[in-house]
Amino acid sequence: MDYTYGSAPGTGAPAGTSSKKDKNKTPQELVGDFWAKFFAKKPGKVTSIFPRSLYTTLLPPLKDPRGSSSARNAAESYEAAAKECREKVRRIVRECNRTNEKFTDPDFDIEEDPDHNCLNGLVRTEYTPIDIGDDAASYASGAAAGARKASVAKAIPKSKARGVRAAKYGVRGDEWYSPGAIHRVDWIFDNPQFTIDGYSSSDIRQGANGDCWWLAAVATIAHRRDIMDKICVARDEECGVYGFVFYRDGEWISTVIDDNLYLTSADFVEANGDVYDPQGKKARKYRMSEQTGSDALYFSKCADQNETWLPLLEKAYAKIHGDMEAISGGWSGEAVEDLCGGVTTTVATKRVLRKDKLWRELASSDGEFVFALSAIGTSFYTQTQSGLFMGHAYSILKATEEVGEDGKKVRLVQIRNPWGQRDGYQGLGEWNGPWSDGSSEWTPYWMKKLSHTFGDDGVFWMSYEDVLEVFMFMHRTRLFDEKWTVVQQWTSVNISWLTGYLQTKFLVEIKKSGKVVIVLTQGFEGQYEFSLHFVLQKENGEPGEHICRVRPVHSWENRSVSCEVELDPGRYEVLPKITAVRDVDKQPVEDIVRHWAEKNPQKLRQVGMQYDLAHAKGGVPDEDDLLEKRRAEEKRKRDLKKKKEKEEAKRAEEQAKLDVVPPPPPPPSGPEVNGDKAGGESSETKAEAVGDKKDEAAKDGEKEEFQDASENPPTTDDKATTEKTTEAKEEKTGAAPKAEIPLPGSEKKDEADEKKKDGEDDKKKDGEDDKKDDKKDDKKDGEADGDESEQEETADDDGDDSIHPWNAVCVMGLRVYARDPDVTITLVKPKDPEEAASLAVDATPAGATM
Known part of the structure; x- marks a missing residue:
């Protein structure tokens, strides 16, 4: 229900706020207190799951990926990764020959994986999750039911109606896999071959994983032998080692895998028990029917029963992302980027301005572009449309313009469903409108012209x-x-929390005119989801006079945004704008580490290493390194302060000793000491006489001091000494009437006691100083001790402590592609508030949707 201004809202306080209010504060003060509580006092991002202290006993890595920005030829970057991959395979083959063993990947060993770390991610639910393996047959047949609905919902992460939340996050963290067995390629296949008649989109069959988006991308490029050969760069099928190269976070990376694969059915003994089978006929029959050939595989497979390239490629892609669950759900354009190193632009088909221009790119034969499609229903209830399953990815295989029998030109697009066939229940999976298999448009003329045959193969034609x-x-x-x-x-x-263009910007310098592709991308999201925008303008350009303004086509596909533009030589500014949305159901990184360090340490090691590597980029500050430097600097300051205080205390103590009036000398020993026996005065009378003399001497001393002070006023530095001397004298004048005469030899004992007492005081003082310093360590550099601390205390009184303060930190990167070897990028941060205020753009600060 919508409320107009002034209408009564529902009862109860909004989430994240407190109903308690300070009646002594104005509304503006209450608003200020809310925002003071809302934001983190020390914003920052975890860039190292494992700090340097954990590596003290380990060898350093072979190379540090951190570095500054540098220009590289796109082909040279790939060649470096491919060379590294070939070297890995060569070394592994040499070791296999030495040990006479097939290769087993120690980093992704699916045979020795009791915690299913190769299948599922780190964060898992406490209750029994969905076992999508139980519906593996539905995946193979293309059934639009069961677990596939959930996995495909994640592939297209948002609907416009009731299913928004479920579709946005899919079943990640809730899905589970239960393959029956694990065996090597030469055990599963009768005559295994990596490729049979090359790569083809018709080879692809989806398995028990929601990676239709990735399979659609593979099908899109499968007919390009030049691209596929660049992905699968090295292998030794006898040793069971395969090397692949992928593009990730702006860099080509290599990985190697062994040839162990998951099977749907369990082994004979596990499935049937120890049955009587003296000749092994039952076991051989079971293996032939349930565990032999491509159909026996649990995940993706090739149509040919002896072809292996697709399941091995899928395994390698899952490995670089951590596990099989990590590739369940995504966008085809991002998958093409990962496979080819290209840049994807998502086109909203309802917004195309010039359809002829898009068609020319689609039908281009120079190999400059590849295309994929996403079918999404207009609401959660729209599951199918004209035979196509919604929330699903499809490949574009071909686009052609042909002349019909009537002389008219027809624009047709050949499309493929990664399922590879219709489902066995409702016949879903292929288009059933005009130009579908069996439609009236298919005359013998068109069948021959397009070399098309009807069949349940997932391939169909549609008009543009x-x-x-x-x-x-x-x-x-x-x-x-x-x-x-x-x-x-x-x-x-x-x-x-507010939206606006950042003060940090990028400066791009172009030396050669031509087409330039600019990409703003982000790293891991975590608890916050970031939406990227940017404006491209000339350096110090006037607000509103921008060259292009880029924002996401939709809010679900947010890994990067890009633009293509023709630029003349010159200097250009890229001004980023990033909006953040927090998912309160997700845990912060520090909580995840604490929770899973004991529950699943090995998976945390794997994910943590990948996390640290992903943040080890040039330009991204190493928070762990900064923390160590800050602690060292604080310790240095603390030690210096402590040393200075000790020196001052020692000087003051020495000065105080010099100013103290020495005690009177002991009376001479002799017969008069015994009083009555010596015939003199009694001891009490003598003591009184001595006390009277001391009082008179004290009075005389005070008079003399007063006269000296009037003639020579003490300086500021001498005030403390004078006060201490006066206090010492007052203590002596206020002593008991009975004089305490020190005994011979007692002076040394008093000095020892005094030194011991001073030492204890110093230790006590040092301990108090350390406690004070520890409290100060929690404060930021340059943070005020007064007003801000009061503000923090006030803010802490209000609000919901169960919600973490706002701490959105985005790792972003700018990539520029140009046919200019001298292109450069410089990161620019404003030097002062005045310079930051000059960074203005022609845009509304905040609208209803962004």
């Missing part, structure tokens, strides 16, 4: 107009060759 009408998004990926240079720069920024 129907494609734009039915599919919500088209993903267009530009590929780069050796003519292009790529340069990138990373940094991390605190994201305000």
Whole structure:
């Protein structure tokens, strides 16, 4: 229900606020206190799951990936990773020959994985999750039921109606896999071959994973032998080692895997028990029917029963992301980027301005672009449309314009469903409108012209107009060759709760005119989801006179945003704008580490290493290193202060000893000491006489001091000494009437006691100083001790302590592709508030949707 201004809201306080109010404060003060509590006092991002202290007994890594921005040829960057991959495979083969053993990947050993760390992620639910393996047959047949609905919902992460939350997060953290067995390629296949007649989109069959988005991307490029050969760079099928190269976070990376694969069915003994089978016929029959060939695989498979490239490629892709669950759900354009190193632009089909321009790119034969499609229903209830399953990814195999029998030109697009066939229940999975299999449009003329045959193979044709009408998004990926240079720069920024353009900006310098592709991308999201925007303008350009303004096409696909533009030589500014949304159901990194360090230490090691590596980028500050430096600097200051205080105390103590009046000398020993026996005065009478003399001497001393003070006033430095001397004299004048005469030899004992007491006082003082210093360590550098601490205390009184303060820190990077070897990027941060205020753009500070 919507409320107009002034209408009565529902009862109860909003989430994250407190109903307690201070009646002595004005409304403005209460608002200020709320925001003071809302934001973190020490904003920052965890960049190292494992701090340096954990590596003290370990060898350092081979190389430190941190570094500054540098320009690299796009082809050279790939060649470096491919060379590294070939070297890995060569070394592994040499070791296998030495030990006479097949290769087993120690980092992704699915045979020795009791905690299912190769299958599932780190954060898992406490209750029994969904076992999507139970519906593996539905995945293979393309059934639009069971677990596939959940996994595909994550593949297209948001609907517009009731299922927004479920679709946004899918079943991540709730899905589970239960393959029956694990065996090597030569055990599963009768005649295993990596490829049979090359790579083909018709090879692809989806398995028990929601990675249709990735399979659609593979199908999109499978006909490009040049691209596929660059992905699978090295292998030794006898040793069971395969090397692959992928593009991730702006860098080409390599990985190697062994040839162990998951099977759907368990082994014979596990499935049937120890049955009587003296000749092994039952076991052989079971293995042949349940555990042999591509159909026996649990995850993705090739259509040919002896072809192996797809399941091995899927395993390698899952490895670099951590596990099989990590690749369940995504966007086809991002997958094409990971496979080819290109840049994807998502096109909203309802917003296309010039359809002819898009068609020319789609039908281009020079290999500059590849395309994929996403079908999304207009509401949660729209599951299918004209035979197509919504919330699903599809591949574009071909686009062609042909002349019909009537002389008219027809624009047609060949599309493929990664399922590879219709489902066995409702016949879903292929288009059933115009130009579908069996439709009236397919005359013998068109069958021959397009070399098309009807079949349940997941391949179908549609008109270009129907494609734009039915599919919500088209993903267009530009590929780069050796003519292009790529340069990138990373940094991390605190994201305000308010929206606006950041003070931090990038300066791009172009030396050669031509087409330039600019990409703003982000790293891990975590508890916060970031939406990226940017404005490109000339350096120090006038507000509103920007060259391009970029924002996401939709709010679900947010890994990067990009633009393509023709630029003349010059200097250009990229002004980022990043909005953040917090998912209160997700735990902060520090809580996840604390929770899983004992529950699943090995998975935390794997995920933590990947996390640290992902944040080890040039320009991203190492928070662990900064923390160590800050602690060292604080300790240095603390030690210096402590040393200075001790020196001052020692000087004051020495000065006090010099100013103290020495005690009177002991009376002479002799017969008169015994009083009555010596015939003199009694001891009490003598004591009284001595006391009277002391009082008179004290009075005389005070008079003399007063006269000296009037003639020579003491300086500021001498005040403390004078006061101590006066106090010492007052103590002596106020002594008991009975004089205490020190005994011979007691002076040394008194000095020893005094030194012991001074030592205890020093230790006590040092301990108090350490406690004070420890409290000060919690404060930021330059933070005021007075007003701000009071403000913090006031803010802590209000609000909900169960909600963490706002602490959104985004790791972002800018990549620039240009046919200019001298292109550069510089990170620019404002020097002062005045300079920051000059960074203005022509935009509304905040609208209803962004």
